Amino acid sequence: MASITATAALRSDRVSPRKRPSSATVAGRIGLLLWIALSAVPLLFMVITSFKPQNLALANPPVWKFAPTGSNYTDILQGTGGAPNMAPLLVHGLIVTGVVTVFTVAFGALAGYGLTIKTFRQRRFLSSWILSTYMFPSIVTVVPVFFFESNIGVLGTYPGIIIPEIAFNLPIVVWLVRRGVEDIPIEIEEAAMLDGLSRIGILRRIALPLAMPSISASFIVTAILVWNEFTFSLMLTSSATEPAPAAVLQLTGMYGTQWGLLCAASVAIAAPAILLALVARRRLVSGLTFGAVK
Numbered sequence: 001m002a003s004i005t006a007t008a009a010l011r012s013d014r015v016s017p018r019k020r021p022s023s024a025t026v027a028g029r030i031g032l033l034l035w036i037a038l039s040a041v042p043l044l045f046m047v048i049t050s051f052k053p054q055n056l057a058l059a060n061p062p063v064w065k066f067a068p069t070g071s072n073y074t075d076i077l078q079g080t081g082g083a084p085n086m087a088p089l090l091v092h093g094l095i096v097t098g099v100v101t102v103f104t105v106a107f108g109a110l111a112g113y114g115l116t117i118k119t120f121r122q123r124r125f126l127s128s129w130i131l132s133t134y135m136f137p138s139i140v141t142v143v144p145v146f147f148f149e150s151n152i153g154v155l156g157t158y159p160g161i162i163i164p165e166i167a168f169n170l171p172i173v174v175w176l177v178r179r180g181v182e183d184i185p186i187e188i189e190e191a192a193m194l195d196g197l198s199r200i201g202i203l204r205r206i207a208l209p210l211a212m213p214s215i216s217a218s219f220i221v222t223a224i225l226v227w228n229e230f231t232f233s234l235m236l237t238s239s240a241t242e243p244a245p246a247a248v249l250q251l252t253g254m255y256g257t258q259w260g261l262l263c264a265a266s267v268a269i270a271a272p273a274i275l276l277a278l279v280a281r282r283r284l285v286s287g288l289t290f291g292a293v294k
Contacts, residue, residue: 043270050263054081057260072264083261084247086268093227093243093269096158100165101223107166108173109215113207115174116181117199127178134171138231141168146235156238164236165226172225173218180214181207220280224273244269 021029049057051068071081079085111130115123145164149155184207192202208215233246244265251262 046263046266049259050267052260054258054260057263072260073268076261076265076268081261082258083265084250086244086247086265089242089244089247090268092241096161096165096241096243097223097226099162100169100226101219104166104169104173104222105215105219108170108218109177109208111174112177113181113203115178127175130171130174138168138229142231142235149236155236156241158241161232161236161241164232165229168232169222169225173222176214176218176221177211180211184210216280220276223276227273
C-alpha cells in the first residue's frame, strides 16, 4: 500500500502544472469571438427580417417588436404575393449541385493522384497551371461560354450549366486531393508494387482510401461553391434549369426591394449550405488540414 502511494506521489510530481494562456493568446481568442459575433449580425438580421410582415420589413429605423409570421416563406415556396416560386428552383439547384459535385470530385481525384506520380516530369508545371485557371473570376469566362453555348444549342439546358461548373471547380478539387495523396508515405506504394499491384490497384486500394479526408473535404467544398454560384446560374440557365440564387434578382426592381421576401429566399438558399457545413464540419476540417502537421 505504501509503495502504491509513493508511486502515485512520484507520478503527481512529474505532472507539470497547466500553463496559463499568455496575454496574446487571450487577446487573440477575444478578437476571434468578436469577429464571429460581428459576422453573425447580418445573418441574424436576415433571419429576423424574414419573419416580419412586409410593411414592417420596410420600416426605417427597423422595428424589433413584432408578431412573427411565416407568410414570406409561404409566398416564396408557393409563388404567391409577387414572389417567384422557389420550390422548383431549389430542386434545380439540388440537381445541378449533386451532378457537378460527383463528377468534379471523381475527375479531380484521378487528376490529383496523377499529379503525384514521380515519373511524371511535368507534374509541377501542370499543377501550377491548373491552379492558375482558378484565379480567373467567373464573370470573365461566362461571356465566351454564353456565346459558345448559344451557337451549339445547349444554352439553358442542364449540360449547359453543369459542364462549365465542373470545369470551373475542378482546380480546387485537384489541389486538395493532390495534397492529400502527397502526404501518403511513398513506402506504402512501393510495398504494394512489390506485391504485384498495378497503378490502378494502388489508386483504388491504397491512395484513394488513405486520401479520403481530402476527398471528403473536396466534396463538401465543391457542393457549397456550386450551390452558391450566382454568375453561371444567372447567365447559362433558363426557367427550366434556373437555380434559386439567380431568382433572387426578381425580388428587386426600380420600384423598390421586397425585403421580407428577399430575406426569406436568402435564408432558404443559405440554410442547406450552412447545415451541410455544420453536419460535416469534422470531415471538412480534417480534410483541409490533412498533412498540415508532420
